[in-house]
Amino acid sequence: MADTPPLSTTGNPALKLDAQLCFALYSTLLGVNKVYRTLLRELDLTYPQYLVMLVLWERDERNVSDICSQLYLETATLTPLLKRLEARGLVNRRRSPSDERQVIVSLSEAGRALYAQVQHIPGCMSEALSCSQDDIVALRKQLLTLRDALFQHV
Amino acid sequence: MADTPPLSTTGNPALKLDAQLCFALYSTLLGVNKVYRTLLRELDLTYPQYLVMLVLWERDERNVSDICSQLYLETATLTPLLKRLEARGLVNRRRSPSDERQVIVSLSEAGRALYAQVQHIPGCMSEALSCSQDDIVALRKQLLTLRDALFQHV
DNA sequence: GCAATTTATATTGTGCGCGATGTAATTGCA
């Protein structure tokens, strides 16, 4: 039954695209990225670069693995990204004197100053989501539960 | 106020990473991809490739822009992906005789046969999400509402 | 009937995102 030729009327309903939570997540994120691209274009930042700036604005002087774990990314992703931010003059990178294996990432003056230029972004995104603040809070909570389950599973 | 040096106690609360719905979405999708990578490794498929196969299993013989619009992707993303699936022998690509601009994508015999090998995947993913079916349905619905708002906004 | 426009797909360049692998610094422990 399950492995018969997949005609739309006979296929496994769980394999239908429009039934899948993961595709809803995936395609929604495509939309999020699209909106962020327009919001961040004038700052010449990508969304992942913006995320790195957000974590540094919250707490400066962090090593790479700190940033990795907060953003759920691998160093293979962040090392080149941080080098691009350094090349743009937004962050500095230096080895920790106490542990030469660690690279300490810190905001440059320009990186700190950029904070003033992103104040409107949460509001713009909120508007794009056109969704009540209560819904946003509830949805965020549900997603974090999912995220924990997914990362725990692997 | 908003553009003072971003100390963690004085910064704009809306710019805190852990308050952001979009980061919850982003990081949750990283987890989804991680789980799919392990599930799809034995089939040697990536998640976007799996999505293309899903849409073809639902309805075969579709042109590229059909697939693009159903997956919310651009042709610049799908054209190389489809060529890789063709090189793997899972799909065929041919120009439409009635409109030479269109490329019709269809399942090969191997592509159809692969359907039998993915029957367990929704169940595995469901388990990884460790979340009630009702929650999944509700969450999916909320995400689709968000997605519509985001794509309408741009 | 043919130029202008639109449509469908392809190409190029840039930036993620990560598995696999490498290297140097540090730690642990016999």
Place this chain on the structure above:
DNA sequence: TGCAATTACATCGCGCACAATATAAATTGC
């Protein structure tokens, strides 16, 4: 003390994802 194991980061290769651009086919307007 010495050396194996671990940790922190970097590098490489591949596959998305898309903006910008190109090209050819089809359609429209006149």
